[in-house]
Amino acid sequence: MNSSSDYHKNENGGTPSSSVPANGDIFGRVVNGNGETEGKRRAYLVEWLNSLLPDLGLPVTASDEDLRSCLIDGTILCRILNRLRPGSVDEGNKSDQNSVPTSENVARFLAAVNALGVPRFDMSDLEKGSMKNVIDCLLTLRSRPMPNLVADGLSVFSPTANCSDLSSRRDLSSRGFCSPLSVEERQKVLSESKFQRALRSPVMSEPSAGLMHHVGHKFHELDYLLLQNAPTQRVACLLRKVVQEIERRISTQAEHLRTQNNLFKAREEKYQSRIRVLEALASGTNEESELFRSHILQQMKNEKSKMEEKKKTDDEDVIRLKKEKEHCYLEISGLKQEVKELERLLADSGNKEKELQANSESKCQSWTKKELVYHKFMDFQLGSLKELRLSSVSIKQEILKAERSYTNEFDHLGVKLQALADAAENYHSLLTENRKLFNELQDLKGNIRVYCRIRPFLPGQKEKRTLVEHIGDNGELVVADRSKPGKDGHRLFKFNKVYGSDATQGEVYTDTQPLIRSVLDGYNVCIFAYGQTGSGKTYTMSGPNNATQENWGVNYRALNDLFDISQQRKSSLMYEIGVQMVEIYNEQVRDLLSSDGTPKKYPSQITKCASNALLENLSFAP
Numbered sequence: 025m026n027s028s029s030d031y032h033k034n035e036n037g038g039t040p041s042s043s044v045p046a047n048g049d050i051f052g053r054v055v056n057g058n059g060e061t062e063g064k065r066r067a068y069l070v071e072w073l074n075s076l077l078p079d080l081g082l083p084v085t086a087s088d089e090d091l092r093s094c095l096i097d098g099t100i101l102c103r104i105l106n107r108l109r110p111g112s113v114d115e116g117n118k119s120d121q122n123s124v125p126t127s128e129n130v131a132r133f134l135a136a137v138n139a140l141g142v143p144r145f146d147m148s149d150l151e152k153g154s155m156k157n158v159i160d161c162l163l164t165l166r167s168r169p170m171p172n173l174v175a176d177g178l179s180v181f182s183p184t185a186n187c188s189d190l191s192s193r194r195d196l197s198s199r200g201f202c203s204p205l206s207v208e209e210r211q212k213v214l215s216e217s218k219f220q221r222a223l224r225s226p227v228m229s230e231p232s233a234g235l236m237h238h239v240g241h242k243f244h245e246l247d248y249l250l251l252q253n254a255p256t257q258r259v260a261c262l263l264r265k266v267v268q269e270i271e272r273r274i275s276t277q278a279e280h281l282r283t284q285n286n287l288f289k290a291r292e293e294k295y296q297s298r299i300r301v302l303e304a305l306a307s308g309t310n311e312e313s314e315l316f317r318s319h320i321l322q323q324m325k326n327e328k329s330k331m332e333e334k335k336k337t338d339d340e341d342v343i344r345l346k347k348e349k350e351h352c353y354l355e356i357s358g359l360k361q362e363v364k365e366l367e368r369l370l371a372d373s374g375n376k377e378k379e380l381q382a383n384s385e386s387k388c389q390s391w392t393k394k395e396l397v398y399h400k401f402m403d404f405q406l407g408s409l410k411e412l413r414l415s416s417v418s419i420k421q422e423i424l425k426a427e428r429s430y431t432n433e434f435d436h437l438g439v440k441l442q443a444l445a446d447a448a449e450n451y452h453s454l455l456t457e458n459r460k461l462f463n464e465l466q467d468l469k470g471n472i473r474v475y476c477r478i479r480p481f482l483p484g485q486k487e488k489r490t491l492v493e494h495i496g497d498n499g500e501l502v503v504a505d506r507s508k509p510g511k512d513g514h515r516l517f518k519f520n521k522v523y524g525s526d527a528t529q530g531e532v533y534t535d536t537q538p539l540i541r542s543v544l545d546g547y548n549v550c551i552f553a554y555g556q557t558g559s560g561k562t563y564t565m566s567g568p569n570n571a572t573q574e575n576w577g578v579n580y581r582a583l584n585d586l587f588d589i590s591q592q593r594k595s596s597l598m599y600e601i602g603v604q605m606v607e608i609y610n611e612q613v614r615d616l617l618s619s620d621g622t623p624k625k626y627p628s629q630i631t632k633c634a635s636n637a638l639l640e641n642l643s644f645a646p
């Protein structure tokens with residue numbers, strides 16, 4: 025019963041979202057005028073009419089005259105009735121207004137309303153009278169559950185139709201031709217009505233474009249969420265919901281199509297059986313029944329053709345819906361793949377997020393450690409900086425102090441330097457005087473000095489006895505030859521100095537060394553050794569073979585002093601030192617520094633000697 029009530033409510037154009045109460049009780053109260061104003065009732069009516077006929081476009085604040093001008097030709101009234109009960113009345117087409125008088129449309133509407141038992145209005149009310157009756161009539165239609173005219177065996181025919189006469193219908197009804205339908209037929213018709221309602225339900229009435237719009241809206245929402253960086257899980261969930269919604273709608277559509285198919289088949293069978301019954305009846309009746317039969321047959325044929333057309337249209341709808349279904353399946357499969365891809369991406373992003381999180385945590389820890397280290401380092405550096413500042417201050421003070429002391433010292437040094445400069449001025453004169461005195465001393469010692477050195481016995485001569493009897497400090501040497509008698513046995517020799525057999529190379533050089541200084545003072549000096557073979561000349565002048573510094577002879581020591589003294593005097597004097605080396609043997613002079621490597625004989629006797637004591641035509645090594 026509830027579904028039936030809902031059905032009538034929907035059939036009458038009530039919508040749950042409408043601000044006009046869909047409940048008939050409310051309109052009943054409006055009709056009864058229990059406090060509601062006429063304007064409000066008219067507004068209710070206008071709103072209902074707009075919802076019933078969306079193309080009507082009446083303003084809610086429409087006046088009685090607006091309503092009258094809208095309803096005066098009767099076309100809208102017929103459309104209202106046909107919307108409430110399709111096929112109830114023949115609608116006058118706007119384009120046919122010239123051919124169909126407007127009064128006929130109103131008359132058809134009034135006849136149909138009268139048949140429904142709804143309080144009607146007069147033509148004059150609509151033309152020029154009060155619109156109250158018109159509004160009452162329409163609101164009653166709105167509020168009253170609309171009887172199923174077919175189900176109730178009622179049909180509103182056009183006044184011009186042959187069977188519009190109610191009496192005829194009553195006759196037919198009494199003969200059982202137009203009697204109320206059986207319970208089974210009622211249920212079928214009711215189910216057909218349910219089917220039609222299902223077709224007009226939000227699911228079925230929602231065209232595929234609307235469905236796609238809904239899906240598109242979901243995707244638009246998805247895009248919006250993606251743009252808003254919504255969690256990917258929420259996006260995946262939303263996609264799943266979209267897919268589920270599409271699947272649900274497609275399955276609902278398929279179910280309705282199957283139901284519709286079954287209904288059409290059942291209805292076709294019913295009409296076929298009815299045709300067969302009527303044909304059987306027609307075979308044995310009179311003229312009246314023949315007429316009725318032909319009428320019924322014609323009507324049934326018309327209905328059959330209409331149903332076939334409708335079936336054809338529905339088949340086309342089925343094909344179209346199947347195509348849409350396939351298209352939706354394809355879209356669903358695509359969406360599923362996208363969902364899988366998104367889930368995979370979600371998993372990847374989750375893993376990456378974890379990795380990044382772990383990396384960021386480890387980096388954060390390392391940076392924290394580094395920060396601590398840097399803080400410590402900075403503290404240490406700041407401490408060091410403070411110490412440096414303090415030390416720099418103290419250093420500055422010390423520098424200032426040192427500067428002052430250096431200034432004082434410089435003053436003292438200036439004084440000393442002045443004294444040194446004064447002393448330096450006298451230095452050269454003193455030095456010259458010193459040299460002069462030194463060389464005068466050398467002259468006093470004698471320009472020619474003869475020293476005697478006693479050679480010790482060689483290792484194989486230990487059994488021999490020395491002839492030296494006495495060596496005096498003043499250079500006396502007494503040689504005693506016991507083999508010779510008298511004075512010949514004792515000979516006295518006088519030298520500048522006599523060196524005993526135990527005298528070292530250094531002691532021998534001690535008396536020669538001042539002469540080297542005289543050389544650097546510009547005097548010519550000659551040192552030579554004289555004696556018989558094996559007496560020790562080479563040993564004294566050069567030293568033994570492989571001699572060390574300790575055993576150096578006079579030559580090496582003299583050259584060494586030459587270089588030392590010249591180095592000491594290099595600030596004031598520059599010396600050029602060279603050497604010539606010759607051997608004179610058996611009155612032959614040999615150049616020992618000859619460049620060809622072999623000592624060659626000097627070509628002539630030494631007859632010339634340059635002022636600088638160099639031998640002419642002899643090799644000179646600088």
Ligand SMILES: Nc1ncnc2c1ncn2[C@@H]1O[C@H](COP(=O)(O)OP(=O)(O)OP(=O)(O)O)[C@@H](O)[C@H]1O
Binds near residue numbers: 478479480525556560
């Ligand atoms: N003062 C000395 N102490 C130790 N040995 C010495 C000393 N004088 C000379 N001799 C040794 O005596 C030997 C002869 O000496 P050296 O060759 O110097 O004599 P010479 O006078 O140069 O001989 P020659 O005229 O034949 O060249 C050498 O073996 C040398 O080492």
